[in-house]
Amino acid sequence: MESEIMINTKLFNDFERYVQQNILSAFTAQQTEKFKIYFDALKEWNEKFNLIHFKTDEELLYRHFADSLHSAKVITEILSKQQALKQGLLPLASKSAVSNTVKSIKVVDLGSGSGMPGIPVKIALPQLNMTLVESITKKCTFLEDANKRLGFDIKVLNLRAEEIGQSPNYRQRIDFVLSRAVSKLSPNLEIAIPLLKIGGYFIVHKTKNSAESLEEGLPSVENALKQLGAKLEKVIPYKLPNQELDYCLLVFKKHKNTPQQYPRKTGIPEKKPL
Numbered sequence: 560m561e562s563e564i565m566i567n568t569k570l571f572n573d574f575e576r577y578v579q580q581n582i583l584s585a586f587t588a589q590q591t592e593k594f595k596i597y598f599d600a601l602k603e604w605n606e607k608f609n610l611i612h613f614k615t616d617e618e619l620l621y622r623h624f625a626d627s628l629h630s631a632k633v634i635t636e637i638l639s640k641q642q643a644l645k646q647g648l649l650p651l652a653s654k655s656a657v658s659n660t661v662k663s664i665k666v667v668d669l670g671s672g673s674g675m676p677g678i679p680v681k682i683a684l685p686q687l688n689m690t691l692v693e694s695i696t697k698k699c700t701f702l703e704d705a706n707k708r709l710g711f712d713i714k715v716l717n718l719r720a721e722e723i724g725q726s727p728n729y730r731q732r733i734d735f736v737l738s739r740a741v742s743k744l745s746p747n748l749e750i751a752i753p754l755l756k757i758g759g760y761f762i763v764h765k766t767k768n769s770a771e772s773l774e775e776g777l778p779s780v781e782n783a784l785k786q787l788g789a790k791l792e793k794v795i796p797y798k799l800p801n802q803e804l805d806y807c808l809l810v811f812k813k814h815k816n817t818p819q820q821y822p823r824k825t826g827i828p829e830k831k832p833l
C-alpha cells in the first residue's frame with residue numbers, strides 16, 4: 560500500500576508539472592514546496608474552522624491553487640509587456656528586467672478569505688508587494704499564520720474594502736487589484752477601482768457562464784465602469800482539470816481618476832449597485 564508521503568509526493572509532482580505546462584512555464588520545485596506549506600496550513604485550520612470548501616486534495620490543488628495562479632500569469636504577461644515597451648524590445652523582456660520591476664509593484668487581494676488568489680500569486684511572484692484585505696477577523700488570523708509559515712512579508716488588513724478605498728494610504732496607489740468569489744460585479748468594481756492608480760488593472764475571477772453575457776460590452780456594469788473610470792480590457796477563458804465549469808478572468812484597466820464619493824459607505828455598493 561502506498562504511504563501517505565508517496566501519495567503526497569506524486570500529488571505535488573503532478574501539480575508542479577501541470578502548472579509548468581499550462582500556466583507558468585518558469586514555476587519551480589521551491590514554489591511547489593511553498594504550496595505544500597500553504598496546503599498543510601489550510602488543512603490544519605479547516606479541521607477546526609470552516610475556512611474553505613474542498614472535498615479532495617486534488618480539488619484544493621487544482622480548483623483553488625491552479626485557478627488562483629491564472630492571476631499570476633496575467634500579471635506576469637502585463638509586466639513583461641510593459642517592460643518590453645519601455646526597453647523597445649517587444650515582444651519579450653528579459654526575466655531579470657521583469658523581476659526588478661516586480662519589486663515595486665503593489666497588489667491588493669480584496670476579500671481574500673483563506674488567501675486566494677493572493678497567496679498563490681505571492682508564491683509565484685514573491686517580489687510583489689502583496690496586501691490581503693479580509694473583513695472576518697478569524698480568517699485574518701489564519702492569513703497571518705500562513706504568511707509566517709511561508710516566510711513572506713504579506714500585509715494582512717482586517718478591514719472592509721470600502722474603508723481601504725477611502726484611505727489615502729491605499730486609494731489610487733495600487734498597480735493590481737485581485738478578487739475571487741467576493742460579490743457581484745458592480746459592487747466588486749466599486750470597491751476595487753478606487754484603489755487603482757491610473758493605468759492599473761483589476762483582475763477578477765469568474766466562471767465563464769456568468770462572464771459570457773458580459774462579453775458584449777458588459778451592459779450590466781456599463782454605468783459602474785463609466786462612473787469609476789475603468790474599461791474592460793479583455794476576457795481570458797481557461798479550463799481547470801476535472802472541473803465541468805469553464806473559467807475566465809475579466810481584466811479591467813483604469814483610465815481616469817475615480818470621483819471621491821466612491822466607494823460609498825460599507826454595504827451600499829451591494830445594496831444599491833451603480
Ligand SMILES: C[S@@+](CC[C@H](N)C(=O)[O-])C[C@H]1O[C@@H](n2cnc3c(N)ncnc32)[C@H](O)[C@@H]1O
Nearest residue numbers: 670671672675693694695718719720739740741
Ligand atoms: C466567498 S469568500 C472568497 C474568498 C477567496 N477570495 C476565495 O476565492 O477563496 C469571500 C470573502 O470576501 C470577504 N468579503 C466580502 N466582502 C468584503 C468586503 N467588502 N471587504 C472585505 N472583505 C470582504 C468575506 O468575508 C469572505 O471571506
